[in-house]
Amino acid sequence: MSVISDPVISIIVVGFHHKKGCQVEHCYPELVAGRPMELPTAWRHLPALALPDGSHNYLSDIIFFTLPGLSEPEHTVFGISCFRQIPVEQVVLKTEDMTRSSVQKSVCVICRAPLFGRLAIKLELVVRAWFLQGDFSQTKLLEDAFKHLNNCPIQMDQMLEGLSVQRLIENWRHKALLLFKLLLLRKKVLIYGAPAGSVSAALLSVLSLLPLCVEKGLNRAANVILSRPLSPIFVDNEQTLNNIDTGTEIMESYVNGSEQNDELSQKENENMREEKDRVSRQSFDENVLTDVVDRQELTSGREKCHSIGEKYKSQKPLLDAQQSPTMARDMSVDGLCNLTGQINQAECGFPLSLFQEGYLCLPYLSLQYLDWLADPAVEGFVVGASNVLFKQKRQLFDVLVELNEMRIETSDLTLKRQLVLSTEDLRFADHVVRHGMTQGDGWIRDQFTSYLIYLLRTSLLPGIYILCFP
Template identity: 25%
Template sequence: MMSDTDAGAEEATGTATAPITSAATVVNVLLVDFHHKFGPVVEYSINPIAGETARDGKVKLPDEWKHLPFLALPDGLHNHEEDVTYFTLPALCEASGDDGVKGDDTNADAPGELLQQQQRPRVYGVAVSRQIQTQDLQTSDAHVTRNTVLKAICVISTTPAFTTITNALRPCTSVLFDQRDFTNKAILHDLEASLNRSLASSTIADIVATQDFGLTEWLYRLRYVLMQVYKLMLLQKKILVCDTSGATPASSLSRLALALASLLPGALDGATTQTTTASRAAKAKNQGDNGSHAPPMQAPSSSSSSSSSSSTTRSQLSDEMTALLEASIAAFTHQQEQVWLETGEMQRTMQSPSSTPSSSTPSQQQHGRQGGQVVQAAEGSDDRSGDDEDDVLSSFSSRVRRMNVRLLCPYPGLLRLFPHACLQQADELRGSHFLACPTNMMMVRSDFLHPDVVLDLSKKPTLKFMEPGLKAKASLSTPDLRFIDQLVSSVRKREVGSSGDGESGYAGGDEHIRHSFHTYLLQAAICADTARAHATKANLDRLADFNWDWFAAWRSTVPYARWCHYSDAVLSVYHLRPCDLEASRLHVCAGALQVADVGRRFRQLTTTQLGAERTEAASQRFRATVDQSEKALSEAYEASKKGIASAVSSIRSWWGSVSNQQRPAPSATASSQQQSQTRAKQLSDDASEHGESHA
């Protein structure tokens, strides 16, 4: 971890992004055992824990880590050959390099307590557990009294490199169990050295970006339910994810929790900057109190009180955010000047009597700010897209940092997120909002933890709302349904190999899904900030695309208030809000109602509104009806096809016979006429001969 001296030097030099590129480190590697008297205990650790080492087959743990053995050995492990759990713990004072913050997270909703917990670093654990028959062991300890031995190898790291650690931990656990001798613990030391080398060769940003939690599979399975859970997470609700049938292992539940957390900017990537953020906040506070913080840029003020307020507010912004805002404002001002110059030149050209209107007049609209009012200005279609100012304004990373949407994350650094929750954490879970994934059947009961909503993964994933009125807040709008359908369609295209780029491609992958949800939250923040700045009917109507009931509940959350404080701070210093630098201020899937939206609403109703039993029964009846109707229609079609063909053939033959009877053949008519002429000629000749003879 970083000391205060290093953090101060880092801030003085302005390298605020150093934690993103620093290498991750392994704090400890533990061997957890299920003791027949004490239950799960830490049997061995390669490094002392708070100065304690193994005594009598177990290591004494500090209060901050008292739940670690129960998190490493999940309930129901005897039902699976192998299982994986992920969890977070507060960093010990020795590991964090400061005095730390004592206590648990029971009062996380209080702004002061939440700020202290965010400033305190956390560590991240990955445990792979297995079981082996006692008779298969070459050597066994005296406390082994059961038929099976349950053990787990646990790695504690300072960064959430869950996927990387799991890939290295699985084969190591297999080797440990295959040697059938747990007294040889040299493999644990080899694992620490190997992980440190592996993590040192990659940056933290790369490690976080390459996390694989099966997000595409969860999206394809949950669909609309995933979107509802995502919006409930933003409302800071108590969300319980479980499987009432007990068939889902802890590894799947943990991966789902981390997959949901990866959809929020600041959950996984925010964990890497906690130490530097804490030191920077403390240093800024001290400098603000001493009055020695130099303002980054001189802002106009009308009085000494407003100047003092601006200076105090400016000191709350980090150096990195200040530099980004100044660059964005400079680029935006340059862009406005270029647009105004082009507009004036176009007007002069059109007013000239010798000129003709050009077909290449600018058509795109750019939101500008002049005198505190939002105006519409034409934007030229020149080649300035590659300039630095355009990159600052339009690049996604700059937009996310400028809007500071990380403040909207309800689980900064995975705080209040429990990828695997044990029974011993019940008191901690009852205190505040959470997203927990327990495997203990007692915790699954709705009257034990009193959650606001329960996501049951047994059979068909279903949401059960416990809080009155929460169902309306979690209802999805039509643009939300389009958003999910587009993601599901991209995943389906990627699976069938028709992405269009000749390979698996970016679209439909985990990174694409995470980017889409980050964009969703970014656009929601832009629409909210725009409505706060200019409460017009058009701006308020844009919020309805996110479900007005959900937005009204979102405004009452602590992250939203923290983010509004940041927006107001930017306004007081730079006299504009972050949303004023944005061109797009709509829902990511905004648009007029279409015919396809009716089908989306019907699918969402049948999958999320009717409930599991009614939906399954209705689906079975519908499938049976469709099968019977299809069979009946097929038989009727084949029969009618044969009947129609036979009738057409009969009609054709009848009509041919009638036509032949009514119309004589051409050859017969000609011969009869010839015969008549021959007979007439013969009669004429006979009459002439008879007349001559009579004379």
């Protein structure tokens, strides 16, 4: 098992100033020589990621995000931000800028590998102890934590710690498979909810269902050559893009159980055009959200969008004897999973080449990145957001995932067809839902790995487009 040495690049303190907003208060070690409170240009929006929108409504939160590398522009680095808020009376040494009733600060760890859950647990303990000091000018505790984290080698198999797919299956049930298929289709997906920490954690939990995706598949998840010079992402004009991996193209063609380039009927095409026209005409002015009457009109308009997976709404699990015999799967079918467990995942092309060539994975985005998503170089993305302005810009994304409401919406009729769960899909999802709570995270991930391997195998068979489970 490979070991990651010196995983932490820097530890950064971000505070909220009543006039200047979010700003860096300390970096260790310094990222800009001689300027401990300054960030490199490519990371200039890090303070807004560390102190997300709406964070003042919570006493604490942990947010995950990604940034482009500094020394290697084609490499992605990973951020864990631990936010806390305490009453100003608990601060021993007050400063002139503490004019509000509470003090909000966030401590970020920037690391070379996606050690989200692993480092989040340790960072939370460090931040709690630092706040108990009541003197934020004393940063020795944070500097000692930086050294300690780098002196504790971490193994590759520890990257998935803290990313609970059990909770994902418990909340989303059969619709978890819809989220899984969305990733394979490489669409523009916005996951919206609050608080920001829950959004970023849920997004990464879905990613962890893809074999080796979190461990090895996010190396270019925050990197793209943008056409706008003021973009927050590093731009290297000498960098060239390669063709999309052919395996990914096959997945896009067969992920729904049939080829995606089937021609739609004339009536469906007309419906699609009408739907796109309606969405483009729909206005989401911020003032509407403050008016009760207009808000009801907005809600009724939004419901015209196609909601995916409504017939798979969460329900109380039925007893085995009450379930339909056509849906029941005996545990002995795990023999299929055991067979695929003997396959070398690297030989299957895992991790799939999803997050590259203009397709991005950003577990959390602040409002500063809103217009950036419209850049022509951004071909697709899966991003998390907690600011309502993201949700209002429907022209920027193909699919809206309402995390708190557990709702998936799209105005694309073709995409809706592609995401319909077949009978075989429902059998698989039913098996995972019924047994996942007792079998654990590892078992659930093994089931999805097996599903994906059989899906890849099926895509290579001429004339057979449906993934079959006994």
